Amino acid sequence: MTSTIQNEVRLTSNPIVKRILQLFHFGWEQALSCIFPVVVFASLAITKMIPLPFLPRYDWLLIIFLLMQWWMLKSGLETRDELKVITLFHLIGLGLEIFKVHMGSWSYPEEGYMKIFGVPLYSGFMYASVASYLCQAWRRLHVELVKWPPFILVVPLAAAIYLNFFTHHFWIDIRYWLAGLVLIVFWKSWVKYEVNGITYRMPIALSFVLIGFFVWIAENIATFFGAWQYPNQADTWQLVHIGKVSSWVLLVIVSFLIVATLKLVKQKNKLEFRHLDNTLGKE
Template sequence: MTPDRVPFTPLEERIDRWAQRRTSTLATAGGMRRARLVELVVFGLKQAWACVFGAVMLVLLVTARVLYPDDAPLARADALVLAAVAVQVAMLALRLESLREMGVIALFHLVGTAMEVFKTAVGSWAYETDGLLRIGEVPLYTGFMYAAVGSYMVRVMRLFDLRFTRYPPLLATAALAAAIYANFFTHHYLPDARWVLLAAMLLLYGRCAMSLRVHRRAPWRRMPVIAAFLGVAGLLWVAENVGTAAGAWIYPHQRAGWELVPASKFVSWLLLMMVSVVLVTLVHRPRRPERAQ
């Protein structure tokens, strides 16, 4: 293994080798269009695999709301905590996630839970009040929702061998991430700086491009990092609508009945992407493209 090669889990290695064999066979036979189609399919498969922890959490939230008995001896929120722990243990035991990645995922837990405790205390949103496995108003399964974001981020970094052109200085990204995280707390008492912070993020990452490949012999593809931020933030906003519709938590405007989560939350997720990226760089430092690109 070359020094800069990011290791795959066993399942990811099998997917990658299948993609290499299939595209190589099609390209040799003159089927370049079909080879590109396989590349697109593998891209989708790897994206789905990167989302696996988040998808399982979403299924658990919806299933608990629809099927779990309200009068069960074990509270629904506590059952969700135990199920989330079981999923995380299984992923480690089956070598679907590495111990190194677990470090940054645990950091997502801490960062997310701290914000949840504060936000529920000031009434930004609310959870069911049953269950024992909680901190204040916050059931402990909420930390796993933030961990799902961390799991996705560290996986795409390695699954697509991401490289970055004109990546901003790490000190600057860390300072901006800290300011964004602080604003989630301080805007309740001071003027909301989210639009200033969003402008700073666009300036910082505006020239940054991301190179990726769907398998290790595939050609490199490029896209603006900001476009990736927008795409992931959009998916998180959709997942948030599913979560609130399932009653996992509710916003004040949803107390009389479910309504769509406001678009302002999309901006919040976009800013949280900045914090997420900085946390992930603790495990996977941004690398420059190879000269051959």
């Protein structure tokens, strides 16, 4: 399908049709990058409507997500390095979930054998699905970073954003100060990506907001199908407050910064290895 769209883009001379085809191809690549999140939402919907036997719903979700992860690795849709990143996000997300449930921010009211401190183990996969999307889109769209800030700024900023999810329960919430810092640090930073060999670019801060907004939409779908429950959704489902977009934008920033940092470190190591190999070859 991808090659068909590419041929149509090359053959057409109409600029409007070409833009529409490019947009469609971009959407198709985005859809392929979302394969794991799609499985997450489909599983939430199916297990909500059709009860499965022998095990509680939360445990079936964990089994489904583990099998999906195994299949993506075996089929080549996911690399071992990407699996490591996704596992890291699973642990980061699970830690955040345990704390938030303990503080009463939301809950997992259904039964489950595979729970830690009231949090089902499948919950970490919802954070991992964001990392899966980022890794897939990075590879499919040939993402490049332009004027990326130094690690000495990026790493503490990511850590401060993540810690604020915990500390704002005991201290002031500094999310908007952190958002301002993000704009300052990434003011000159862009992300470049390819669609059918044509390069586009977007301010990184804008990409954070767009991804965060779509994650908020996904959160509404997830809570509708009972993935977790906010206090105001105990009696009947309600739309998640629009203010949660800011939380998701910040979480997306943390996710993006971790993925980008790991990608850049790996790229730097490859370049150093090649340089060393060339040096030894000359000797």
